[in-house]
Amino acid sequence: MRAAVLSWIAIGLWLATAVAVGAMLVRGRTEPTDDGRTAVVLDPGETAFVLGEMQVLLASLQSIVRGLADNDMKAVRAAAVRSGGSVVSSVPASLALKLPMGFRELGRDVHDAFDEIAVAADQGETREMILGHIDRLIGRCIACHSAYQLR
Numbered sequence: 001m002r003a004a005v006l007s008w009i010a011i012g013l014w015l016a017t018a019v020a021v022g023a024m025l026v027r028g029r030t031e032p033t034d035d036g037r038t039a040v041v042l043d044p045g046e047t048a049f050v051l052g053e054m055q056v057l058l059a060s061l062q063s064i065v066r067g068l069a070d071n072d073m074k075a076v077r078a079a080a081v082r083s084g085g086s087v088v089s090s091v092p093a094s095l096a097l098k099l100p101m102g103f104r105e106l107g108r109d110v111h112d113a114f115d116e117i118a119v120a121a122d123q124g125e126t127r128e129m130i131l132g133h134i135d136r137l138i139g140r141c142i143a144c145h146s147a148y149q150l151r
């Protein structure tokens with residue numbers, strides 16, 4: 001009888017932990033803001049890491065546009081790869097856990113969009129077509145910036 005009660009308590013504790021961990025993965029470490037965006041609460045080092053990544057995204061975008069202007073598809077490809085999906089694995093796990101699910105998804109979308117541009121440049125798509133990819137890419141930058149803030 002006591003063993004049964006203890007098992008139920010153990011199962012209850014396990015479920016509570018599973019629910020808490022699940023909620024943490026969906027919400028990350030966040031707070032509401034006055035302007036309706038969601039603030040992601042990070043340590044100063046993590047904030048510096050994220051903002052540093054942002055600078056790289058903007059620099060890659062500029063190099064892509066420069067490559068298009070020069071009609072240099074090798075340069076377009078190289079710039080796009082620099083911010084493609086292969087860089088996602090450099091995000092420390094402790095930081096990834098604080099990011100809400102929507103933020104992580106938008107982040108993945110943006111890296112996928114850079115990969116699409118790399119493939120497009122490789123496959124000889126026209127500059128007009130690549131501009132279309134860039135338009136969708138910037139749409140993803142805007143989507144995240146209008147939804148999230150760092151604190």
Ligand code: HEC
Pocket residue numbers: 051052054055057058061103104106107110137138140141142144145148149150151
């Ligand atoms: C997953 C979300 C997300 C995506 C996608 C995203 N950003 Fe950001 N970015 C942020 C957040 C959050 C900040 C901090 C803004 C704040 O706290 O007000 C930021 C800040 C920046 C900054 C300022 C950096 C600094 O040092 O202050 C730049 C530049 C930037 N982003 C460029 C980009 C570009 C270019 C793209 C698309 C190619 C992009 N971002 C996509 C979330 C994102």
